[in-house]
Amino acid sequence: MKRIISCLLFLSFISVSTIASTQVLPKGVIKADIYQRNFSIDTLGANPSGDRETWTEVKLTDGKISDIYLLKYVYDANVENESPLDIDLNTKLVNSWDKSITHFDFAYGLTKHITLFANISYEKATLDYTDDYVLASKKIDSSVVGELGNYTRVPEKATADNLNDTFVGLKFSPGPFALAYKTTTGFLMTGHDSLEKKQSDGVQELETSRGYAQHHLYLFHNQKLLNNTLEFTHGYINLGKLTQNFLDIQNCDINPGDILLTKVNFPLKLSALKNTQLLSKMTLNSSYTFLYHRDDEIKGGNSAFSNTNRDPATKAFSDWTTMPDSSGITQMLDIELVYQPKIFLRAFAKGTFILSNTTTGQFYNFPGRIQPGNMLQFGVTLFAKNPLISGDN
Numbered sequence: 001m002k003r004i005i006s007c008l009l010f011l012s013f014i015s016v017s018t019i020a021s022t023q024v025l026p027k028g029v030i031k032a033d034i035y036q037r038n039f040s041i042d043t044l045g046a047n048p049s050g051d052r053e054t055w056t057e058v059k060l061t062d063g064k065i066s067d068i069y070l071l072k073y074v075y076d077a078n079v080e081n082e083s084p085l086d087i088d089l090n091t092k093l094v095n096s097w098d099k100s101i102t103h104f105d106f107a108y109g110l111t112k113h114i115t116l117f118a119n120i121s122y123e124k125a126t127l128d129y130t131d132d133y134v135l136a137s138k139k140i141d142s143s144v145v146g147e148l149g150n151y152t153r154v155p156e157k158a159t160a161d162n163l164n165d166t167f168v169g170l171k172f173s174p175g176p177f178a179l180a181y182k183t184t185t186g187f188l189m190t191g192h193d194s195l196e197k198k199q200s201d202g203v204q205e206l207e208t209s210r211g212y213a214q215h216h217l218y219l220f221h222n223q224k225l226l227n228n229t230l231e232f233t234h235g236y237i238n239l240g241k242l243t244q245n246f247l248d249i250q251n252c253d254i255n256p257g258d259i260l261l262t263k264v265n266f267p268l269k270l271s272a273l274k275n276t277q278l279l280s281k282m283t284l285n286s287s288y289t290f291l292y293h294r295d296d297e298i299k300g301g302n303s304a305f306s307n308t309n310r311d312p313a314t315k316a317f318s319d320w321t322t323m324p325d326s327s328g329i330t331q332m333l334d335i336e337l338v339y340q341p342k343i344f345l346r347a348f349a350k351g352t353f354i355l356s357n358t359t360t361g362q363f364y365n366f367p368g369r370i371q372p373g374n375m376l377q378f379g380v381t382l383f384a385k386n387p388l389i390s391g392d393n
Contacts, residue, residue: 022178022220022231024171025109028385033105035379041097042373045360048072050307053324055360057371063093065136070248070302073310078143085143087136095128099372101164113174119167119182123191123208125160152204160206163190169216177221185213185240194245210365211242212256227272231287233263245301246364252301254363255320257294257327264288265334285336293359293367296326303362326361326368330354347380 025031046058050069058067065071066089078085100123107117129137134156141153166189169182191209198205215238223230237259245251265287270279297320305315336350352375359367366372 022173022176022222024113024115024173024178025107025383026385027109027112029109030384031105031107031381033103033379033381035105035377036100036102037375037377038098038100039372039375040099041370043357043371045369047360047362052306052362055325057360060094060097061092065089065091065093065133068093068248069307070305071140073307074140074143077310083143085136085139087139088132091132091136092130093133095130097125097127099123099125099160110170113172115171117169117171117182120190121164121166123160123162123164125206125208127158127204127206129154129156129158131156155202155204158204158206160192160208162192162208165189165191165209165214167214167216173220177219180216180218180220182216183214185215189213194243194251207246210239211244213240214238229267231265231267233261233265235259235261235263237261243301244364248302248305249362249364250302252303252362253299255297256363256365257296259294259367260292262290281339281341283338283340285334285338287334287336289330289332289334291330291332291367292327293330294327296323296361296363296368297321298323298362323361323363326359326363328357328359328367330357330359330367344383345380346382348378350377351375352377 046067171180193211
């Protein structure tokens, strides 16, 4: 029997390890993918006024010290204390923030109706601060106000090199529709979160765990349209609580809002355009994804710190408090070209484009305050049959 060897690139934010349709793997079929996705953080939600309500989107490389109210506050407070800092508030913060995530996905057809799967991934990331900000950061850290505000200076680069959280799940397809559930919780949260990462002078480790348990539930169904089929995905994602510690969010407890999604995919067999041997093996998938992100809540740490509440004694909410502008809508477009010359072999090229994202708020997340740029992916997948399994049930 052919063994599975695979390598592909795939945007996995809302995907399960099997095809996002009503299909499941046949009984005894094993699917193992190794793939990598590379992207950069492109956009940052900024709140230069410090009111926690007036958010603006800025390109990551255009972000300035003055866009982070905590840094501006430290600067102004030192001026008030007659010990002004020799820094420029227009200093750019970041050169780049690049991520490379290698995925290992495994799926197995337990019966003709049920597929089990697991998703494992390893992340390497680099957040490259500008030399001018590194220098300014040292001055902020050594100032009296910076020390009182628990400010931690940044290194030249912050890095990540660790596992992400691991997901396990199953997909059930009784016929005209399919249901899928996946989760990461407890010991499956194998990434480094804000309480585990290293953060000290000269060292800043980026989080590879979202820091919260996740429970995903998806419904897949198809709808005929003329001579074609539309593939629909509807999903609900429940997110647990976490603590976040990054830039102006200092040791805050966060209750992230749940996510609702709808995705529609239009698969077009290219042989319908021109019936050649090559085009008969190719499919063009065009899909649109709509995400609605509910309000996030925050407490503890410096959660109440703002331009009207700068007192360290009262800068934390004791009860869960809604983050302004933390709910919103994200829209994405996927274009994918699939080539399948053999039943066990499939290759594809895919582009993912973020059309809009209205979710900002305090939380460093996506959907939320950070937003990746557009992505291109390429890959190939192979399938194999377990020789010890026979039958259709």
